[in-house]
Amino acid sequence: MSARPIAYLAGIGSGIPAEVMTNHDFAAVGIETSHEWIVERTGIVERRIARGAGESTAGMAATASRIAMERAGVHAGEIDIIVLSTASPDRLLPSTAVDLQAELGASRAAAFDLSAACSGWLYGLTVAEGMIMSGVAETALVVGSEKMSSIIDWSDRATCVLFGDGAGAAILKRSTDGRGILSTYLRSDGTLADLLYRPDGGARRPFDADVLAERGQYVHMAGREVFKHAVRSMADAVDRALDGAQLAASDIDLLIPHQANLRIIDATAKHARMPMDRVYVNVDRYGNTSSASIPIALDEAIAAGRVGKDSTVLMVAFGAGFTWASMVARL
Numbered sequence: 618m619s620a621r622p623i624a625y626l627a628g629i630g631s632g633i634p635a636e637v638m639t640n641h642d643f644a645a646v647g648i649e650t651s652h653e654w655i656v657e658r659t660g661i662v663e664r665r666i667a668r669g670a671g672e673s674t675a676g677m678a679a680t681a682s683r684i685a686m687e688r689a690g691v692h693a694g695e696i697d698i699i700v701l702s703t704a705s706p707d708r709l710l711p712s713t714a715v716d717l718q719a720e721l722g723a724s725r726a727a728a729f730d731l732s733a734a735c736s737g738w739l740y741g742l743t744v745a746e747g748m749i750m751s752g753v754a755e756t757a758l759v760v761g762s763e764k765m766s767s768i769i770d771w772s773d774r775a776t777c778v779l780f781g782d783g784a785g786a787a788i789l790k791r792s793t794d795g796r797g798i799l800s801t802y803l804r805s806d807g808t809l810a811d812l813l814y815r816p817d818g819g820a821r822r823p824f825d826a827d828v829l830a831e832r833g834q835y836v837h838m839a840g841r842e843v844f845k846h847a848v849r850s851m852a853d854a855v856d857r858a859l860d861g862a863q864l865a866a867s868d869i870d871l872l873i874p875h876q877a878n879l880r881i882i883d884a885t886a887k888h889a890r891m892p893m894d895r896v897y898v899n900v901d902r903y904g905n906t907s908s909a910s911i912p913i914a915l916d917e918a919i920a921a922g923r924v925g926k927d928s929t930v931l932m933v934a935f936g937a938g939f940t941w942a943s944m945v946a947r948l
């Protein structure tokens with residue numbers, strides 16, 4: 618929690634892959650599902666799939682970052698740290714953040730990946746804020762970038778219809794005028810890790826023929842359990858961020874929840890007593906883009922004029938780990 622704004626979001630951008638995959642397109646890849654089922658259970662109509670040249674996790678991150686940098690009036694040489702949140706890194710070693718650094722030419726920056734799944738962008742903002750507070754950094758680039766299509770099991774209809782690809786980024790700078798992050802709340806519960814995870818392919822059980830045969834390298838999820846925890850934790854996180862900022866829901870111009878499922882978004886809005894015209898929803902167009910979902914939504918909300926300078930936003934996320942997080946920020 619911060620008592621006063623230390624850092625503010627000086628520029629936001631997103632990097633959205635060109636290819637659209639609609640619910641109807643699943644039939645062509647042999648998935649037994651229906652547009653009606655997906656819309657009714659999730660609110661998702663279509664998602665983006667990163668297949669184009671340059672649409673790697675680092676590549677989408679670079680697109681989002683360049684826009685955020687331009688809007689913030691920051692050039693690559695000014696960036697002190699790059700925090701890249703991803704559950705779908707391009708390579709396991711080194712980090713995707715260093716590939717992004719090289720692509721941007723941000724030669725002065727210290728770059729690293731952060732693993733907190735769908736909550737990762739809010740975790741990243743909090744880490745960057747702390748580095749600005751401690752004097753380690755003046756200017757930070759915080760990115761959420763995901764190529765979820767590369768880690769989902771395209772033969773599992775219970776998960777493959779849910780996710781999409783994309784990236785969002787923000788430049789975070791020292792606050793001088795009262796705008797910025799007013800409160801943050803971060804939590805995790807590792808006892809529930811196996812409800813949403815990629816079981817194998819890491820150091821505990823490296824890739825081998827058995828892992829591949831068991832499809833252990835892909836995302837596995839106990840959907841109903843995750844749903845219940847998401848609703849409960851996001852409601853709690855809304856309250857904590859409001860308390861931390863000493864604000865009421867009526868002070869919030871726009872609630873930006875993680876975009877995983879319209880029913881979870883509805884429940885979160887209801888708990889916050891926020892009418893849907895003050896809640897941002899784009900899960901219908903992108904599905905769940907994990908840590909990219911909130912920055913993409915914020916970028917769109919600004920572009921649409923839903924929020925602007927001095928607006929107060931409440932962002933709240935939940936994901937694998939479990940991790941959950943919330944933040945109130947004055948833009």
Ligand code: UT7
Pocket residue numbers: 649650651654655658659735774775776778779839840841842843844847877878881905907935936937
């Ligand atoms: O970002 C991290 C956070 N992740 C989430 O927040 C995801 C949270 N979970 C969810 O959003 C929901 O649990 C799902 C959308 C994943 C699933 O919705 P549900 O209402 O919990 O459905 P279910 O998993 O209980 O499945 C209901 C039925 C099953 O059939 P039976 O056993 O009732 O005959 C499934 O086999 O729906 C079936 N089903 C499908 N049918 C058509 C599961 N996936 C599909 C599908 N198309 N794609």
